[in-house]
Amino acid sequence: QLQLVESGGGLVQPGGSLRLSCAASGFLLDEYTIGWFRQVPGKERQAVSCINRNGLPAYYTDSVKGRFTISRDNAKNTVSLQMNSLNPEDTAVYFCAAQGRFSHLCTLETSGYTYWGQGTQVTVSS
Secondary structure, three states, rough: EEEEEEEOEEEEEOOOOOOEEEEEOOHHHOOOOOOEEEEEEOOOOEEEEEOOOOOOOOOOOOOHHOOOEEEEEOOOEEEEOOOOOOOOHHHHEEEEEEEEOOOOOOOOOHHHHEEEEOEEEEEEEE
């Protein structure tokens, strides 16, 4: 069974940092393009970042550029999202997702992703 599991969410003060991790079981993440999305109640799920199979980040939404970094650790079969200088607008449930196997290009559309994790809550508040 192919599964994605996010971890690392929590409560952090404005200006703080969190590192989210997306772990895979049942498949190798380096065979998939991986995206991070976030969603707040009542709003659509939004693409935050995406990383190609070659390990190069392909996309950051404007509001996180310079603050968030996506990366792969193939040895651990994980994709991480390092989030710095967090602000209350970053509060959301964060999801990782995998496109189809051997996919090449990052897409920002949720419909382009085949596998999803259950999400991890990130709350930025003083």
